[in-house]
Amino acid sequence: MDKPSKLLIVDDDEEIQSTLKDFLIKKGYEVFSASDGLEGLKLLETEEPGFDLVITDLVMPNISGVGLIAIIKKKFPGLPVIAITGWGEHPEALASEVQADQVLEKPFGLSELEKSLKKLLSSKFDI
């Protein structure tokens, strides 16, 4: 049996965080979560072995999702990131600029998220 992929969800909205977490655990992933950018960054810096993929909201207190993605791409190159963004927020252009691998706009279907996830994880392990 393969080891499950290890995911990090960063979202300050507790409900979204727990919905995503429950869904992804059911799908067989190992899931960690954080409610802001700093908490997420600390997990990224300390968790061993490291994560296989990060899902982050864009608008959050302290380190925004855009900031977190920029830090990830510098400190953990090769770690894929899915950015999720709320209705009425417009930092998507920035998310692409800092090279988020995928930007999903809320509301999105959980199956859509799973599809993106599988695609990014398979291309990660292909290298």
Place this chain on the structure above:
Amino acid sequence: MPPPLIGSSKSIEKIREFIDHIADTGLNVLITGESGVGKEVVAQSLYYKSQRKNKPFIKVNCAALPEGLLESELFGYERGAFTGAVQSKRGKFELAHQGVIFLDEIGDMPRPLQAKLLRVLQSGEFAPLGSEKEVTADAWVIASTNQNLGENVKKGLFREDLYYRLNIIKIYIPPLRNRPEDIPTLIDYFIEKYASQFDRNKISKPDADAMEKLMAYSWPGNVRELQSILQSSMVIGNWEEVVDDLSIKDKPDVNSAPDHKGLDKSLIVDTLFDLKNENSPGHASFSLKKIRKETMNIIDKEVISYVLNQTGWNRTKASKILQISYKTLLYKISDLDIKQQREL
């Protein structure tokens, strides 16, 4: 020497920890908080912790200059760009190359200049006034404001794209009245700092009574106000007079603001008496269970309201502090009818 970020409150400790994590990212930072909370101190702490510490730290106050002057100050000008420009001058962005440019009171930057700033943030390039050549500067942008930029965006006063670009990392410094535990530490620090300027014999620490009053004061001018009050206490050489002055200043606030310092014991006692009457032995039952439940509700409501107000109604944070689940907190808010107090 960097000015230290003084305080032992959770929020200041968190800011210190935060600075350690982000000082080397070079990502734009927006520092928010009321006037006098120490936004520049945080900006300097970031600078001194970063690898840019041996390069320039340039501060520009965006509220202090009219638009044209601010533009030439930030981006520089060529000789002959305008009447009186007898020689060219380098702008602050260029001077801050490889260092930090601290844009204080960014909320006051006029909209046309916001467009030019946005371009610098996107590409690092700009043209000095009267110049056709682009200049490149690698300056780490740390901005600060006491305004609510999100609101300014809604009102059309601040560009949304610039807002998101500045807001990549946000540091909020709470007002001093929300972290009174920092007051004794700050007083110790300032006394030590000014000791050399004043007669040592005149410097005394406030006694317990004065300290209590100092900690209860609302500090509308925050740390800056505390600093100036300390200076005057050193000149006067007597805390009593200084503290009495503060109490007079604060009177209207004390009367109108609800007291969240502690539980209102008399209210609890009154309620208990009400319950007791209702459940008096003369009645059919005297339900200890009911009294206990009512009392717990009163305490729950007080404590939850207090924590919510302290966290600016951040329910996630509040649930963590209270060590209850987020869902339980939401349930309690609705069940106990806890309402958010609008700030004046």
